[in-house]
Amino acid sequence: MLPPAPGNPARRNFMRGGALAGLAGASGIIGGMNIIPSAHAANEPSMPKDHVAPGQLDEYYGFWSGGQSGEMRILGMPSMRELMRIPVFNTDFAVGWGITNESRRVLGKNFPRGGDLHHPHMSQTHGHYDGRYIFVNDKAGTRVARIRCDVMRTDKITPIPNVQAIHGLRVQREPKTGYVFANAEFRIPSPNDGRDLDDPKKYQTMFTAVNGETMEVAWQVIVDGNLDNTECDYEGKYAVSTCYNSEGGVVLADMMQSERDWVVVFNLGRIEAAIKAGKFKTIGSSKVPVVDGRHGSELTMYIPVPKNPHGVNASPDGKYFTANGKLSPTVTVMAWSKVDDYFNGKLKTPREAVVAEPQLGLGPLHTAYDGRGFAYTTLFIDSQIAKWNIQDAIDAYGGKKVNYLRQKLDVAYQPGHNHTSLGETRDADGHWLVSLNKFAKDRFLPTGPLHPDLDQLIDISGDQMVLVADAPVYSEPHDAIILPSKMLINKVKRTWSRTDPFFAETVAQAKKHGITLEKDNKVVREGNQVFVYMTSSAPQYGLPNFKVKKGNEVTVTITNVDSIEDLTHGFCLTNYGINMEISPQETSSVTFIADKPGVYWYYCTFFCHALHLEMRGRMLVEA
Ligand code: K7E
Ligand code: CUA
Ligand code: CA
Numbered sequence: 006m007l008p009p010a011p012g013n014p015a016r017r018n019f020m021r022g023g024a025l026a027g028l029a030g031a032s033g034i035i036g037g038m039n040i041i042p043s044a045h046a047a048n049e050p051s052m053p054k055d056h057v058a059p060g061q062l063d064e065y066y067g068f069w070s071g072g073q074s075g076e077m078r079i080l081g082m083p084s085m086r087e088l089m090r091i092p093v094f095n096t097d098f099a100v101g102w103g104i105t106n107e108s109r110r111v112l113g114k115n116f117p118r119g120g121d122l123h124h125p126h127m128s129q130t131h132g133h134y135d136g137r138y139i140f141v142n143d144k145a146g147t148r149v150a151r152i153r154c155d156v157m158r159t160d161k162i163t164p165i166p167n168v169q170a171i172h173g174l175r176v177q178r179e180p181k182t183g184y185v186f187a188n189a190e191f192r193i194p195s196p197n198d199g200r201d202l203d204d205p206k207k208y209q210t211m212f213t214a215v216n217g218e219t220m221e222v223a224w225q226v227i228v229d230g231n232l233d234n235t236e237c238d239y240e241g242k243y244a245v246s247t248c249y250n251s252e253g254g255v256v257l258a259d260m261m262q263s264e265r266d267w268v269v270v271f272n273l274g275r276i277e278a279a280i281k282a283g284k285f286k287t288i289g290s291s292k293v294p295v296v297d298g299r300h301g302s303e304l305t306m307y308i309p310v311p312k313n314p315h316g317v318n319a320s321p322d323g324k325y326f327t328a329n330g331k332l333s334p335t336v337t338v339m340a341w342s343k344v345d346d347y348f349n350g351k352l353k354t355p356r357e358a359v360v361a362e363p364q365l366g367l368g369p370l371h372t373a374y375d376g377r378g379f380a381y382t383t384l385f386i387d388s389q390i391a392k393w394n395i396q397d398a399i400d401a402y403g404g405k406k407v408n409y410l411r412q413k414l415d416v417a418y419q420p421g422h423n424h425t426s427l428g429e430t431r432d433a434d435g436h437w438l439v440s441l442n443k444f445a446k447d448r449f450l451p452t453g454p455l456h457p458d459l460d461q462l463i464d465i466s467g468d469q470m471v472l473v474a475d476a477p478v479y480s481e482p483h484d485a486i487i488l489p490s491k492m493l494i495n496k497v498k499r500t501w502s503r504t505d506p507f508f509a510e511t512v513a514q515a516k517k518h519g520i521t522l523e524k525d526n527k528v529v530r531e532g533n534q535v536f537v538y539m540t541s542s543a544p545q546y547g548l549p550n551f552k553v554k555k556g557n558e559v560t561v562t563i564t565n566v567d568s569i570e571d572l573t574h575g576f577c578l579t580n581y582g583i584n585m586e587i588s589p590q591e592t593s594s595v596t597f598i599a600d601k602p603g604v605y606w607y608y609c610t611f612f613c614h615a616l617h618l619e620m621r622g623r624m625l626v627e628a
Contacts, residue, residue: 055462055474057084065426065437066490068125068139069460071095072481075120077141077152082426082437082487083462085476093150093159094120094143101585102159106560106594107508111162121145123483124174127154128182128217132239132323132431134488136496140185140217142174149174149187149215155498158507161220166291168211168225169193173235173246173317176217178430184223184273185215186244188232192253195227196289205255211295212246212271224280226298226305228269229253234316238341239323239431244271247328249313261332266313268328268337270306270344271298279304306347308355310337311362316371316422320380320395321433325360329369329382335362336369336382338398363398363409365391371484373425375465376433379411383420383440389413390423390440390463392470414470416461418444425465426487434489438463438470441482449477458482499570500589508592511562522564522592528552535599537561541574541587541609544616550623555602559624562594563587567613575610578624584610602628 057063063081071078075095079088096103096118103112120143128137139152143162147169151161165171168189177183192208194201201207210232211225230248237244247268254260276296279285285294298305311333319326319341328337343358352358368386375381382391390413397409419442426437445459457477464471501507503523515522518529520538526547529536535557539547541564553559563576565587576593577584580601587593608621 053473054464055083055085057081057086062490064490065487066493067439067485067487068127069478069485070122070125070141070482071479072123072483073119073121073145074480075122075143075145077122077125077139078478078482079157080476080485081490082439083473085460085462085474087478089157091152091157091159093122093141093152094146094148094162098584099586101583101593101595104583104595105585106596107511108159110510111159113162113164116162117146119145120148122150123172125152125484125486126174126176126185126429127486127488128176129178129430130181132178132321134427134430134432134486134492135181136493138182138217139486140174140176140182142171142187144170144172144190147171147189149185149213149220151217151220153507154493155496156501156505156507157497160507163215163220163222165189165213165215165222166293167195167197167288167295168213169197171213173233175235175237175244177237177241177244178239179241182217183241184237184244185217186235186237187213187215188235188246189213190231190233192231192250198289205253208253208255212244212269212298214244214273214276222293224276224285225293225295226271226276227295228305229299229307230266230269232269233314236317236319236326238319238326238344239321240341242273243341243344244273245269245317245326246271247310247314247317249315249331261313264312265309266311267307267309268314268317268339269298270308270347272304272306272348275304275348306344306355306358308337308339308358310359311335315369318372318374319429320374321376321428321431322378323431325395327372327380327382329371331368331370331385334367334369335364336372336380337362338395338402359402361395361398361402361409363393363401365393365410366413370420371422373423373428373438374433375425375428375435375438377435379435379465381423381425381438381465381470383416383423384413385419385421385443387413388418388420389415390420390438390470392465412469414463414472416440416442416463416472417448417459417475418442418446422482422484424485424487426489429486436464436466437487438465439485439487441485443481445477448475455480460485500568501591503590505591508594511592511594515562522562523566533557535559538564540564540566541576541620542566543572543574544609544614544620546576546607546609546620546622548622550625552625552627553599554627555599557599558596559599560594560596561607562592564592565589572613573611574613574620576607577610578607579605581605586611599624599626602626 065082067080069078092102172190173188231250251266313332314328315331316329338361366384
């Protein structure tokens with residue numbers, strides 16, 4: 006049975022009504038916290054499946070791309086409640102990202118004013134999420150960033166040389182991450198220094214591997230065509246990318262000329278061996294080893310697939326990967342074992358790696374898996390999700406008369422990515438699917454000409470996909486990952502450690518001034534530089550005022566000596582454009598020029614105490 010068409014206002018209630026069998030009652034205790042299993046058990050039949058009662062914790066974490074907002078977000082699932090925003094490539098006045106010295110060390114000098122973050126992926130060990138890091142791409146600024154999962158803060162940002170617009174991003178699964186694979190989408194002259202400006206035949210792009218531990222660029226591979234999305238296997242042998250512009254076109258029509266483009270497979274072992282043997286070059290001032298993986302190279306394999314493919318997704322059984330057709334109504338299924346065969350000289354043509362090509366509907370963009378042999382493909386143009394069986398599709402490709410298609414579910418409207426809980430790991434649990442839709446249209450109260458996107462929560466634990474909830478999201482999630490909260494909850498710190506590397510450099514600088522940050526409240530002057538050290542403890546700063554001269558370069562360093570969970574203070578300097586967060590046991594600092602004489606109040610921006618409004622002091626700037 007298919008649900009009513011999207012747009013029907015009754016649809017959500019209808020679906021909820023139909024989806025009620027089996028709801029949470031028993032609560033599990035995980036890490037000393039109550040988490041309600043959201044399905045199974047059945048003593049509150051009137052509650053929808055996304056219901057998480059007040060005071061109860063979500064059973065799953067969701068890590069959501071923030072798109073052109075440049076941030077990453079943490080959601081609780083199934084409630085779809087937004088729990089936190091983590092600034093990465095953007096500046097954020099709430100916490101002082103891009104303002105504090107600590108964040109500016111991560112962002113680097115002259116950082117661009119934002120970013121376009123599409124793909125969050127958690128580090129893995131042997132194909133399981135390991136809770137160390139989440140890696141993300143910046144298409145707008147050609148960068149890769151890493152977020153520490155213990156404090157949920159960005160700790161490294163690496164600009165990728167020699168290329169433009171990092172789009173696809175994935176992490177090595179085996180033995181662990183390991184490499185972070187990053188696709189540069191646009192073709193440019195090499196080096197891009199003003200030469201060959203209007204000679205597109207000379208443009209090129211490269212596949213990049215970043216070392217996830219050091220965040221240094223390990224190597225790059227020159228490819229034919231361009232690179233869109235990327236994926237890797239479960240054995241640590243291969244990475245793979247889609248290319249929609251095998252034509253090397255620079256305008257739309259040119260990029261759609263060929264009936265087939267390709268996916269390109271990278272043989273990691275051979276690439277490493279080539280670099281070890283010195284068979285690489287470097288470009289311009291970059292020291293990154295660059296190898297040639299264009300047609301004819303033994304490092305790569307080009308598998309022709311129908312016109313302008315988009316997403317590429319490996320199945321959690323470790324056997325297959327799919328390229329999603331976009332301009333073709335098909336998804337191309339390829340087997341990793343056939344890739345082995347190709348590199349061992351056992352295939353006549355790369356196309357023989359294809360084991361199925363199910364026809365699903367219009368505009369397939371991304372595929373997710375449930376770990377039970379089913380795949381879920383978003384159909385952008387049809388505004389649907391197609392559920393299909395992988396083995397049946399393989400059998401049908403082999404000539405058997407089987408129907409691989411199981412269900413088509415209308416979504417609202419026009420999905421890009423979708424994601425299943427743990428679906429990109431060996432632990433795929435087949436519980437939740439989220440459809441990340443590009444249009445909300447009439448589904449929410451109007452918010453002006455700019456509409457939110459619409460993420461839809463779908464229960465896939467039964468035979469049929471069942472729509473459970475609509476959640477509006479701000480511009481613009483592309484991708485997300487979903488994992489049970491019990492996998493992470495005990496790894497997340499509730500307060501900072503005083504020895505945390507995030508502010509270690511600030512602590513070391515203070516030490517040079519003879520300052521013990523936890524107790525000293527002092528002003529240190531060195532020529533034109535003024536260093537102001539103070540503590541914060543609800544509801545007081547350690548210094549009620551400090552005096553500087555107009556033109557001084559002032560560094561204010563604040564250490565929050567409160568150690569109670571959630572007792573965060575802020576430091577906002579009025580009319581100076583400065584605000585920063587100082588969470589329990591954290592040290593934050595900011596440097597600015599005191600260019601305006603007069604009295605400037607600083608005040609606490611996180612409501613911390615009954616006397617929070619009184620938590621303030623004066624900067625006195627002498628003319
Ligand atoms: Cu399909 Cu950037 Cu992953 Cu958008 S990408 S949808
Ligand atoms: Cu400290 Cu408000
Ligand atoms: Ca094309």
